[in-house]
Amino acid sequence: MLRGFLKINMKKLLKNNLVIMIIFSVVVLTMPIWMQPFGAAYPDILQKFVIFGVFAIGYNILFGLTGYLSFGHAAFLGVGSYTAVWSFKLLTMNIIPAIILSVIMSGIFAVLMGYVALRRSGIYFSILTLAFAQMCYNLAYSVLTPITNGETGLQLAKSDPRVIDRLFSEAGEGLPSTTLFGIETSGYSGFYISAVVMIIVFYISLKIFNSSFGLKLKAIKSNQNRMRYLGFNTRPYLLTAFVISGMYAGLAGGLLAATDPLAGAERMQWTASGEVILMTILGGVGTLFGPLLGVIIIKYFENIFSAINQLDLHSFYSIFPTWLENAMVSISSLFVGEGWHMTLGLLFMLVVAFLPGGVLEGMQLTYKKLTTYVSKKRNKTGGESKKETGVNHGK
Numbered sequence: 001m002l003r004g005f006l007k008i009n010m011k012k013l014l015k016n017n018l019v020i021m022i023i024f025s026v027v028v029l030t031m032p033i034w035m036q037p038f039g040a041a042y043p044d045i046l047q048k049f050v051i052f053g054v055f056a057i058g059y060n061i062l063f064g065l066t067g068y069l070s071f072g073h074a075a076f077l078g079v080g081s082y083t084a085v086w087s088f089k090l091l092t093m094n095i096i097p098a099i100i101l102s103v104i105m106s107g108i109f110a111v112l113m114g115y116v117a118l119r120r121s122g123i124y125f126s127i128l129t130l131a132f133a134q135m136c137y138n139l140a141y142s143v144l145t146p147i148t149n150g151e152t153g154l155q156l157a158k159s160d161p162r163v164i165d166r167l168f169s170e171a172g173e174g175l176p177s178t179t180l181f182g183i184e185t186s187g188y189s190g191f192y193i194s195a196v197v198m199i200i201v202f203y204i205s206l207k208i209f210n211s212s213f214g215l216k217l218k219a220i221k222s223n224q225n226r227m228r229y230l231g232f233n234t235r236p237y238l239l240t241a242f243v244i245s246g247m248y249a250g251l252a253g254g255l256l257a258a259t260d261p262l263a264g265a266e267r268m269q270w271t272a273s274g275e276v277i278l279m280t281i282l283g284g285v286g287t288l289f290g291p292l293l294g295v296i297i298i299k300y301f302e303n304i305f306s307a308i309n310q311l312d313l314h315s316f317y318s319i320f321p322t323w324l325e326n327a328m329v330s331i332s333s334l335f336v337g338e339g340w341h342m343t344l345g346l347l348f349m350l351v352v353a354f355l356p357g358g359v360l361e362g363m364q365l366t367y368k369k370l371t372t373y374v375s376k377k378r379n380k381t382g383g384e385s386k387k388e389t390g391v392n393h394g395k
């Protein structure tokens with residue numbers, strides 16, 4: 001009875017927003033510690049985890065809650081990056097104005113793009129968003145070259161005005177670095193700045209999921225026609241979700257530029273949009289933590305798994321006889337290093353085929369089966385002990 005009471009209270013506790021945020025914050029801020037055994041504790045990859053986490057959280061608000069699949073969210077990532085770099089060039093190397101302007105500019109662009117794209121739904125909406133993103137990508141290489149610097153990409157230069165910085169200090173000899181009120185945004189300090197931003201936007205996402213607005217978005221995903229029959233005009237809700245999602249992507253673009261002040265059109269390419277879709281589906285569409293899990297898996301494969309070479313494999317299989325070691329290395333080398341895409345593709349196929357809810361669903365099912373097995377084992381043991389006690393009393 002006490003165990004059941006504690007179990008119920010634990011479930012209620014885990015649904016509490018404050019408890020969720022405390023656990024989430026601790027997990028994120030301690031990533032340099034628990035990522036150490038996986039070889040992913042260095043700042044660059046940790047920054048990618050949290051920045052693309054922001055991107056995935058925002059994308060999940062649109063795709064996860066409304067079911068609208070956008071192939072053009074990389075456009076907002078690019079707009080945010082370009083805006084941030086221009087802020088560094090014209091105003092100041094402090095990242096605050098850059099991030100604010102990135103969110104505003106991507107939000108304005110999302111309003112324009114969403115106003116047109118949301119006139120259609122389903123595959124037609126997806127194609128329209130893809131067309132917009134590719135149009136932006138091609139414009140960045142042609143008509144907008146004075147703004148984007150074409151194939152070279154937008155970079156900082158010593159001759160940049162940086163009006164606000166020059167009011168308070170003289171220009172140094174080399175290129176300045178991005179800062180947050182004097183704290184450099186590179187290395188571990190850059191990771192913690194990005195991590196705090198992700199925690200904040202995750203909290204906003206959590207509130208959206210649990211709000212009446214979030215419930216309306218879920219209802220649209222479930223049956224939009226029924227919503228219309230009930231008298232709801234669904235388009236304002238969809239446009240709001242699209243703009244919020246676009247602003248998240250712009251924020252991620254601004255953070256990318258803040259940690260590495262460079263912006264290129266490749267961030268607008270359709271493959272970047274495909275990557276965030278893959279992250280969301282792989283982790284678990286419509287769940288709070290699923291997209292973040294997808295980000296970690298894909299970025300880990302891209303940065304760590306892809307770096308494994310034959311020397312590493314020989315070292316790993318050195319405990320086996322030479323002939324078996326060579327055979328295992330020959331087979332494994334097809335799936336690591338340059339073959340990491342094959343491994344990721346196989347993983348994605350397995351998830352889509354057997355776990356429609358993503359890796360997070362697989363973890364939940366595994367946990368349920370383990371708890372069920374343990375409880376059955378405990379009940380069986382308890383029943384046997386009761387029988388033995390009864391037999392002894394009978395004697």
